[in-house]
Each structure stands twice: as structure tokens, then as C-alpha cells.
Amino acid sequence: MPESKLKYEKRGVSASKEEVHAAIKHLDKGLYPTAFCKILPDIAAGDPGYCNLLHADTAGTKTSLAYLYWKETGDLSVWAGVAQDAIVMNLDDMACVGCTDDIVLSSTIGRNKSLIPGEVIAAVIKGTSDFIDTMRDQGVNIHLAGGETADVGDIVRTIDVGFTAFARMKRSKVLVNQIREGDVVIGLASFGQATYETAYNGGMGSNGLTAARHEVLSRVYAEKYPESFDPSIPHDLVYSGTRLLTEQVQVDGRNIPVGKLILSPTRTYLPVLKELLAQYQEQIHGLIHCTGGGQTKVLKFIEKVHVVKDALFDTPPLFRLIQESSGMAWEEMYQVFNMGHRMEIYVPEAIAPSVIGIVENFGIAAKVIGHVEACSKEQVTVASPHGTFEYQ
Amino acid sequence: MPESKLKYEKRGVSASKEEVHAAIKHLDKGLYPTAFCKILPDIAAGDPGYCNLLHADTAGTKTSLAYLYWKETGDLSVWAGVAQDAIVMNLDDMACVGCTDDIVLSSTIGRNKSLIPGEVIAAVIKGTSDFIDTMRDQGVNIHLAGGETADVGDIVRTIDVGFTAFARMKRSKVLVNQIREGDVVIGLASFGQATYETAYNGGMGSNGLTAARHEVLSRVYAEKYPESFDPSIPHDLVYSGTRLLTEQVQVDGRNIPVGKLILSPTRTYLPVLKELLAQYQEQIHGLIHCTGGGQTKVLKFIEKVHVVKDALFDTPPLFRLIQESSGMAWEEMYQVFNMGHRMEIYVPEAIAPSVIGIVENFGIAAKVIGHVEACSKEQVTVASPHGTFEYQ
Numbered sequence: 001m002p003e004s005k006l007k008y009e010k011r012g013v014s015a016s017k018e019e020v021h022a023a024i025k026h027l028d029k030g031l032y033p034t035a036f037c038k039i040l041p042d043i044a045a046g047d048p049g050y051c052n053l054l055h056a057d058t059a060g061t062k063t064s065l066a067y068l069y070w071k072e073t074g075d076l077s078v079w080a081g082v083a084q085d086a087i088v089m090n091l092d093d094m095a096c097v098g099c100t101d102d103i104v105l106s107s108t109i110g111r112n113k114s115l116i117p118g119e120v121i122a123a124v125i126k127g128t129s130d131f132i133d134t135m136r137d138q139g140v141n142i143h144l145a146g147g148e149t150a151d152v153g154d155i156v157r158t159i160d161v162g163f164t165a166f167a168r169m170k171r172s173k174v175l176v177n178q179i180r181e182g183d184v185v186i187g188l189a190s191f192g193q194a195t196y197e198t199a200y201n202g203g204m205g206s207n208g209l210t211a212a213r214h215e216v217l218s219r220v221y222a223e224k225y226p227e228s229f230d231p232s233i234p235h236d237l238v239y240s241g242t243r244l245l246t247e248q249v250q251v252d253g254r255n256i257p258v259g260k261l262i263l264s265p266t267r268t269y270l271p272v273l274k275e276l277l278a279q280y281q282e283q284i285h286g287l288i289h290c291t292g293g294g295q296t297k298v299l300k301f302i303e304k305v306h307v308v309k310d311a312l313f314d315t316p317p318l319f320r321l322i323q324e325s326s327g328m329a330w331e332e333m334y335q336v337f338n339m340g341h342r343m344e345i346y347v348p349e350a351i352a353p354s355v356i357g358i359v360e361n362f363g364i365a366a367k368v369i370g371h372v373e374a375c376s377k378e379q380v381t382v383a384s385p386h387g388t389f390e391y392q
Numbered sequence: 393m394p395e396s397k398l399k400y401e402k403r404g405v406s407a408s409k410e411e412v413h414a415a416i417k418h419l420d421k422g423l424y425p426t427a428f429c430k431i432l433p434d435i436a437a438g439d440p441g442y443c444n445l446l447h448a449d450t451a452g453t454k455t456s457l458a459y460l461y462w463k464e465t466g467d468l469s470v471w472a473g474v475a476q477d478a479i480v481m482n483l484d485d486m487a488c489v490g491c492t493d494d495i496v497l498s499s500t501i502g503r504n505k506s507l508i509p510g511e512v513i514a515a516v517i518k519g520t521s522d523f524i525d526t527m528r529d530q531g532v533n534i535h536l537a538g539g540e541t542a543d544v545g546d547i548v549r550t551i552d553v554g555f556t557a558f559a560r561m562k563r564s565k566v567l568v569n570q571i572r573e574g575d576v577v578i579g580l581a582s583f584g585q586a587t588y589e590t591a592y593n594g595g596m597g598s599n600g601l602t603a604a605r606h607e608v609l610s611r612v613y614a615e616k617y618p619e620s621f622d623p624s625i626p627h628d629l630v631y632s633g634t635r636l637l638t639e640q641v642q643v644d645g646r647n648i649p650v651g652k653l654i655l656s657p658t659r660t661y662l663p664v665l666k667e668l669l670a671q672y673q674e675q676i677h678g679l680i681h682c683t684g685g686g687q688t689k690v691l692k693f694i695e696k697v698h699v700v701k702d703a704l705f706d707t708p709p710l711f712r713l714i715q716e717s718s719g720m721a722w723e724e725m726y727q728v729f730n731m732g733h734r735m736e737i738y739v740p741e742a743i744a745p746s747v748i749g750i751v752e753n754f755g756i757a758a759k760v761i762g763h764v765e766a767c768s769k770e771q772v773t774v775a776s777p778h779g780t781f782e783y784q
Contacts, residue, residue, distance in 0.1 A: 011545070011546075012504060012505040012506045012543055012545035012546075013505065013543045013545070017541070017543070018510075019505075019509070019510030019513065020510070020513060020541045022510055022514070023510055023513040023514035023517050023541075024517055024538075027517070027521070027536065027538070028536075030538075038537060038538045040496065040535060040537055043494055043496050043535050044436040044437060044444075044494075044496075044558070044559075044560040045436060045437045045439075045442075045560060047437075050437075052436075052496060052537075052558075053537070054496045054497075054498040054537035054538070054556070054558055055498065055537070055538075056498045056499065056500045056538075056539050056540040056556060057500075057540050058500060058502065058540060058542050058544070060542055060544055060547075061544050061546045061547055063547060064546045064547060102435055102436075104432065104435050104436075104444060104446045104558070105446075106446040106447065106448045106556050107448065108448045108449075108450060108500055108554045108556065110450065110502075110552055110554075112404060112622060112624075113404040113405065113411075114404045114622070114624055115624075117411070118410075118411030118412070118414055118415055121411065121412060121415040122414070122415035125415050125416055125419070129419070143432060143435050144419065144420075145430060145432055145444075145445070145446035145447070146416075146419070146422075146430045146446070146447075146448075147448050148448040148449050148450060148554070149409070149412045149415075150450050150452055151404055151405045151409070152450070152452055152453050152552070152602075153403070153404035153405075153622035153624070153625070154403075154404075154453045154456045154549070154602060154605075154620065154621045154622050154625075155452075155453055155455060155456060155548060155549060155550065155551075155552050156547060156548060156549070156552060157546070157547060157548070157549060158547065159547075160502055160544065160547050160548060160552060162500045162502075162540070162554070164446070164448060164498050164500065164556035166436070166444075166446055166496070166558045167436075168436040168437060210544075210546060213546075227624075228546065229546045230504060230506070230545035230546050232504075232506055232507075232545070232619075233545070233546075
């Protein structure tokens with residue numbers, strides 16, 4: 001096991017979740033087992049032409065970083081970002097099956113009341129409402145059903161923020177991944193500033209945060225905030241980096257504090273995907289949200305093809321910073337982080353320019369980052385300036 | 393502030409959740425603001441005759457007790473109970489608005505992977521499937537959509553188990569609390585053994601677990617399992633009781649270990665309420681799930697009436713044990729624990745005998761525990777052998 005992978009395990013995180021998959025393997029896989037999300041029959045209304053989705057996800061350990069940054073600076077705005085992180089982890093998975101509108105949301109927040117005051121809960125909830133308003137302006141309708149906030153300091157060290165999302169949609173609109181030889185892969189940038197974003201986005205998403213936090217940040221935070229990590233992690237793996245949260249880094253001519261750069265709220269691609277699906281539903285052979293597993297995520301959704309990614313975006317500043325701080329092997333960086341694009345679209349080459357044009361209209365960089373070849377097995381190659389890596 | 397209340401606050405728990413209510417007070421209250429759960433328009437299918445519910449809740453700190461018991465005994469079955477706890481906290485709230493069938497469920501589990509192995513996750517998921525099977529046998533259809541299991545040791549000390557539930561129902565079937573002068577209050581026992589339960593149920597539910605755990609259990613668990621509580625709780629309030637988890641207590645002639653008695657899975661009243669609503673929908677003026685707030689929960693759902701509870705069930709052995717161990721004031725016991733019935737039904741006196749008969753057919757004790765009087769304000773009186781207490 002490479003050293004960095006070992007670190008990952010010692011910090012109690014598993015990118016591949018073998019145990020979890022073993023525990024759920026006997027459960028029903030839904031109507032379309034190869035779809036990106038589980039699709040249920042229309043339990044809500046019993047119409048055979050429709051189906052239902054109920055999807056859960058959380059901001060993961062990104063809340064721990066938000067906690068550190070808020071404690072250091074008093075900046076409550078990071079909690080709005082955490083709400084967005086947890087929401088988008090749901091929405092963008094659901095968009096990968098073609099669900100881009102009329103979504104009902106509910107939150108599940110667990111907090112340690114002695115550390116997380118009401119103003120933080122208020123900021124998370126306000127962040128939720130504001131994000132819903134932003135999406136409404138983009139023609140995407142999301143409805144907040146409510147949620148549960150539990151005071152569970154004996155369970156939660158600081159705060160855990162999750163959302164669950166429901167949607168009902170026409171079965172004819174469901175996108176089931178059928179990625180095939182000849183497809184090109186269009187990557188949608190995770191960094192930069194979309195027309196519907198208010199600041200530069202470092203591109204973080206909500207995966208790899210345990211590694212990023214511990215590898216980048218300085219040991220000073222271990223002494224100061226023991227509540228922000230698992231005390232059973234070996235001491236030398238806790239905040240083993242060199243950076244301070246408020247240290248400025250230069251990104252595209254802007255100065256951004258390191259903490260805020262990593263905390264960039266997970267970008268949603270929903271407004272973009274809604275427009276793309278309206279125009280190109282039939283020609284889109286696959287939509288992959290590059291979350292856990294990063295650039296290898298697609299491996300779970302292909303059959304006997306080889307996805308060659310040989311024209312990725314230049315590694316954005318955020319991921320360079322994480323790699324420089326951590327010394328993590330590049331091979332593993334591509335498995336943990338999105339490395340520049342968090343959404344990929346598999347289409348015939350002919351429509352690629354038009355798809356890219358639509359994405360760019362939203363202020364999001366997009367490009368053909370690879371292609372699909374026939375193969376006797378399932379394989380992903382990342383050919384990058386940092387090396388060529390094979391994943392199976 | 394009474395001493396026990398102060399303890400409650402110092403352990404980071406708030407029965408009244410003032411801060412949370414302040415944070416959400418500006419949010420839309422749904423179609424029926426006085427209903428037990430928030431009711432949304434029919435976002436799923438857009439039919440004005442229907443509505444939607446999306447409801448979230450967790451097992452709270454009951455998972456910490458399950459963790460202790462499992463560590464001490466190796467008994468994995470307690471994790472099935474935890475799944476049931478989190479599910480029933482949703483279902484029985486939803487039943488209070490008349491929703492008793494065709495419910496979609498999704499789980500959100502956060503774990504510390506170094507402490508909670510895959511077999512625990514498997515037990516939680518198996519417990520979920522088994523509970524769904526039991527309900528199906530009772531004519532209640534629940535569908536598991538899936539869920540998220542996150543490895544977040546930096547956030548979660550041991551394990552957090554939550555569920556979110558969706559349902560669509562006819563508006564004409566929605567029960568909105570309209571509790572009025574002359575109603576009698578029928579309590580449905582939380583203890584005993586329902587026909588669809590496999591063992592004696594102590595009646596715990598999923599509220600008051602932080603208090604029960606710390607007040608009843610011996611200090612030995614503080615030394616042995618520091619991961620099971622918030623280290624910022626004052627030392628003298630951590631496991632400040634005298635009992636051992638495996639110590640047997642006599643309950644109705646059975647010997648039950650203390651840990652298992654407190655861990656009794658939250659009873660669902662869904663099969664009972666489904667039958668009652670089918671027969672008496674029009675005559676039921678109120679359904680109250682006595683969760684946070686215990687016997688005072690109804691205060692949030694009344695207007696200018698006085699609920700007099702003067703014939704409660706004899707305090708069941710579990711709650712006697714908690715009171716004896718903790719010395720908690722009886723006045724507060726009724727605000728923290730259900731004290732014998734976790735569901736109450738408000739009906740005209742004339743149908744009470746018939747309602748009670750239906751409940752008893754399920755092996756659940758039921759009786760008229762009080763009545764409703766006109767009043768200039770909202771008030772609850774508990775008149776018990778332990779004293780008479782007024783709540784407003």
C-alpha cells in the first residue's frame with residue numbers, strides 16, 4: 001500500500017467504501033441498476049410512466065474545516081457554503097440521471113450545542129434558502145420541506161450537515177449511463193466563477209476534505225482545536241501540513257485565504273445540465289459526477305470500454321497547493337480529488353462543440369478531456385503532465 | 393433553574409430547542425401550520441387534491457448506548473433496534489398527520505470507521521429491511537430508497553443514524569390537530585409487547601437518552617469508553633449513575649439487562665393508527681407523538697384549552713429505574729420522557745371505548761388518561777402519584 005493510501009486509512013476514511021458496499025449488496029438496486037442514482041417505481045403516485053428518487057448525502061468533514069475557519073475569523077459566511085456543499089452533493093448526483101427540476105429537500109443537522117451556537121444553525125438555514133433562491137433565478141425549482149436539528153454532543157464533535165432530496169420524474173426522461181466506444185468526454189470545470197456564483201470557486205467539492213485538511217493545515221490547529229478531529233488518528237497525521245487558514249494565496253491575480261479557497265462551496269451544474277438535457281437528452285450517453293473516486297468514478301458505470309483522459313484541465317491552483325503540501329502521489333490525487341472538473345459528459349464527437357458552447361455560456365470552462373475506446377475490460381487512463389496512470 | 397435542568401444544559405442538550413426554533417422561524421410553515429408535521433403542496437405530481445411530506449429524524453444519542461452495550465456484550469442485535477429508532481421517529485410523527493402507508497425511506501449514517509466496522513453497518517441495514525418486512529405483514533408499505541454511509545471520524549465520535557421519509561397523500565386524509573373542550577385523551581402504552589413485537593419493550597423511545605445514559609450508568613464506562621461522550625461535559629455529570637449495562641432487572645417477572653431495557657427499540661404505532669384512521673378519521677381531533685417535551689408535547693398544538701392528564705399509566709419499571717438512579721424531579725421526568733405512553737389520541741368520549749378496543753387488539757395497553765377543558769390560555773396539568781405539575 002502506498003504511504004499516502006495508508007495515511008488515508010489511518011485517518012479513518014475509505015475512498016472505495018468496500019465495507020459499505022458489502023453491507024448493502026443484497027438490497028434492491030432499483031429500476032435501472034446502472035443509472036447513477038437508485039431509481040424507484042412511482043411510489044408517490046403509482047403511474048408506470050413515472051419514477052421516484054430519494055437521495056441522501058452530507059457535507060462530510062468539510063464542516064470541520066468550516067468550524068476552524070469560523071473560529072479563527074468569525075466569518076459566518078462559510079456556513080452558507082456548507083449548506084450548499086451538502087445540497088449539491090445530492091442535486092448533482094440526481095442531475096446525472098436527468099433530474100434537474102422540482103426537487104424537495106430536507107436537512108439533517110447534528111450539532112454539539114456547547115460549540116455550535118444558534119447563529120451557526122441560522123447561517124446554515126439561511127444559506128439553504130439563499131441557494132434555493134439562486135437556483136430559482138436559474139429556472140431550477142427546489143422546495144425546502146424542513147429538517148431536523150439534533151443536539152447530540154455525545155455523538156457529534158462539532159457539526160454534521162446532511163440533506164435528503166426527493167424528486168418524481170418521467171421515466172422517459174431518465175438518463176441511464178450507456179457510455180460507448182467513440183464517445184468523447186467533456187469535462188465541466190470545477191474552478192473559476194460561473195455566472196450564478198458570486199466569487200471565485202477553487203473547485204473543491206465535498207470529497208477529499210479529510211486529506212486536504214490534515215495535509216495542508218499546520219499543527220497549530222491540533223493544539224488549538226482538538227474537537228476538530230478524531231483523537232485516535234496517529235498524532236503525526238493530524239494537521240501535518242504547513243499552511244495557516246488565513247494565509248493568502250494568489251489565484252488568477254486574486255488573493256484568497258487558504259481556508260476559504262479549500263472551503264469554496266461545491267459548484268452545482270444543475271442550471272447547465274437542465275439546458276443541456278433539454279436539447280441533447282438523446283445524444284448524452286453518460287453523465288458522471290466525479291465525487292468519491294475522483295477521476296476514476298466512471299469505472300462503476302462502464303462496461304467493456306476504456307476511458308482515456310489525456311487532455312484534462314491544467315491542474316487548478318487549489319489542487320496544486322494540496323499536492324505540494326501533502327506530497328501525495330499524483331496517481332492518488334486523481335482518485336481522491338476532482339482535479340479540475342467535477343462533472344463529465346459523454347457524447348458523440350459531433351455535438352461536442354455545441355455542448356461546450358452551452359456550458360461556456362454559464363461562465364464555466366469546458367473542453368474535451370478524453371475519449372472512449374472499446375476494451376476487453378473496464379479501464380480508465382489518466383495521461384497528465386504529472387504522469388500516466390491506469391485504473392481498473 | 394432546577395439542578396436537573398442545569399445538568400441537562402451542561403450535557404449540551406435542550407428539550408425545548410429555542411435556538412433551533414429561532415433559526416427556522418422565518419421559514420414557510422407549509423399548508424397546515426398547526427399540523428404535527430410540515431405539509432407541502434403536491435410538488436411530486438402537481439395535483440391540488442394531494443400533498444407531500446418529507447420528514448427527517450435520527451436515533452439521537454441512543455447510538456452511543458448501543459455502542460456501549462455492543463462493546464460490552466458483542467450483541468449486534470442492538471443495531472437493528474437503532475435502525476428502528478431512527479425510522480419510527482419519522483413514521484410516527486408522520487402518522488400524526490394521517491400518513492400511514494406508502495412511505496419511501498432513505499438513511500444517512502455517519503461513522504467513525506476505526507470504531508464502527510462493516511458488520512455494524514450491515515446490522516443497521518438488515519434491521520431496516522427486517523422492520524420494513526414486519527410492517528408489510530401489518531399492511532403498512534414502506535420502501536427503502538437507499539442511503540448514504542459516510543466515514544467521518546473527524547465529525548462523528550462513534551456512529552450517527554438518521555432517516556428521511558417521503559410520502560404523498562390525499563389532502564382530504566390529512567389530520568390537522570383541532571383539540572377541543574370535552575375531548576378525552578387516550579394514551580397508547582409505550583411499554584409491554586405489541587402483537588408485532590418480538591420481546592418486551594421498556595417503552596424508551598428515542599428521547600431523553602442523554603439524560604438516561606448518564607444518570608443511570610456507572611462511571612466505569614467513562615474510563616473505558618471515552619469515545620462515547622462529549623469530553624467537554626463536566627466530569628461529575630458523565631455516567632454519574634450506579635448501574636452496569638448487563639445488570640439484570642426484574643420487569644413483569646422477566647430478567648432484562650439494564651442496557652437492553654433502555655435500548656428497547658422505539659415502538660411504532662403505525663399499524664394501530666392505520667386501522668384507527670380508517671374507522672375514525674373524522675372523530676379524531678388530535679394525534680400527538682410524545683417525543684421531545686414528553687407529556688408536555690401537546691402544548692405546541694393546542695389553542696385556549698387545558699389538557700388535564702390525571703389518569704396516566706402507572707410509571708413503567710424503566711422510568712422508575714431512571715428516576716431512582718437520577719433523582720430527577722418528577723416534574724422534569726414528565727418533560728423529558730414519555731413516562732408510559734408515547735402516542736395520544738384526542739377524541740369525543742363516546743368513541744373512547746371502541747378506540748381502546750382496537751388498540752388492545754394489537755396487544756398494546758390503552759386507556760383514557762385525561763380530558764380537555766376550555767381555558768383562557770394553553771396549559772397541561774399532570775396529576776400523578778408523584779405530584780401535580782402545571783406546564784404552559
